[in-house]
Amino acid sequence: MNRSLALALGLAALAVPLHAQAAPPASASASPLAGTEKLDGLYPVHVDRKGGRILLSLPAAGGDGVVARMLYATALRTGLGSAPIGLDRAAPGPAQMLLVRRMGKKIAFELENPRFRASAGTPAEQAAAANAFATSLIWMGDAVDGPDGRLLVDIAPFLARDTRNVTAQLNSSGEKGWKLVDGLSAADPNAVRAFPLNLEFEARQTYASDTPGPEVRNIAPDARQVTLVVRHSLIAMPEAGYVPRQFDPRGGSFATQILDFSAPLGGQIVQNLANRFRLERLDPAAPRSRVRKPIVFYIDNAAPEPIRTALLEGASWWKQAFEAAGYIDAYRVEILPEGADPLDIRYNVVNWVNRATRGWSYGYAVTDPRTGEILKGAVLLGSLRVRQDMLIYEGLVGADRTGKGGPNDPAEVALARIRQLAAHEVGHALGLMHNFAGSTQDRASVMDYPAPRIGLKDGAPDLSDAYGVGMGRWDVHAIDWLYGDPVSGDPDAAARAKAEAAEREGLRFVSDENARSVSASQPWGSLWDDGADPVAELDRMMQV
Known part of the structure; x- marks a missing residue:
């Protein structure tokens, strides 16, 4: 190379802008999975913990x-920790049918509408029913072509959205101005869990208001914003084989309503399917059989002793009813093992929930919206109720008896009450409604609200028979109606026969719609009562 050419090349190099020299070469083959960790489950998930x-x-x-x-x-x-507002730890939302669709470069998350259908119709009839009613497209993300012909979509932005509808619950409970703060909300890549039939994700979401109400001001460290961790579960569609039970208002169960436009002329388009767990006999021909998958409820290990044991004992009462319905070891209760996730869709959990003030307890059932099959039972027990109950009993018999043992020990009576409460709320999670007529038939149901039966002994209040123990006649019947199946014949016809037999026997059933309203006039449907004759019971209680 001569000196003139070398000088020309050197000057040309100096003429290149500094930023162009520093830019690294682009790599068209950079993998979208770079920096991720793969978790195998219902679908593979690649987690980028840093990004x-x-x-x-x-x-x-x-x-x-x-x-x-x-x-x-x-x-x-x-x-949130507020009894009036709700938003309790472990409170579940409903299960919805999620359709994932590719639309060009986008992936759409769309909620289907299985309530409206033509299940026995031709493909054209089924399409007509499905297309006549709106779906809900709730999110769109970018589709990325991954290895082996699979699709990749980053769902972190979806998880950070207010799909739990927290904003509406805050604003409809006496609070005002609450909205999700996008800049303070994000999915947590460290909380992803993958299992064969479900994927579990979490997002930390912050909601802000310039006008927080008294509940939030009493609780949050900065009343202008509250942060909640929201769990999202993606669940495999239940396998075939579940047989729905036709709802009967005499059965005492909750129901999932559908409109089936393939019903024959003269048939019912509006149909109600009773909510219940799937129980499959190992020996269908035997009147009593073990089952393929027992119903197991777990007691939150956050509940302190002796409350935890009392909860286990009360929730276990339902075993008697399942045995009477012909199932062997089909229902049991255990303490939640250390390390188990109580929000995992696979666990039915009795959760111990703390709030700033005493509030209600609840029994929820997360169900398949197509069939009414219960997929998860979630019970929320408020931790302050047992303490308030004990104060009431101390007011009746004296605080000096607390911890002394015996039938009038306020602590022991409070534990008797919480055993009944555990059975009551688990009953809801099993699919059963309230039965406020149970108290009129000598404690026929734990699904009633039990007023303590306070007696008089030597002129002083006596709590030795304050609460019943075990299942009542209605409870045994209700489980048999909801879960029991004949060895042969039509299960729905057998259930109708059981309802008719209970009616002939005189078993009473009165639930919320005929009991709670101020206009309700059902004489057997009073709440927090005891005995068949309310006038006689009032006179007795006045003596107490």
């Missing part, structure tokens, strides 16, 4: 663009 991405790996779309169908449910990992 915050949560890449859901899905199969390639079919010719219609459909990628996958699954159930989607939410719950609260952390609560």
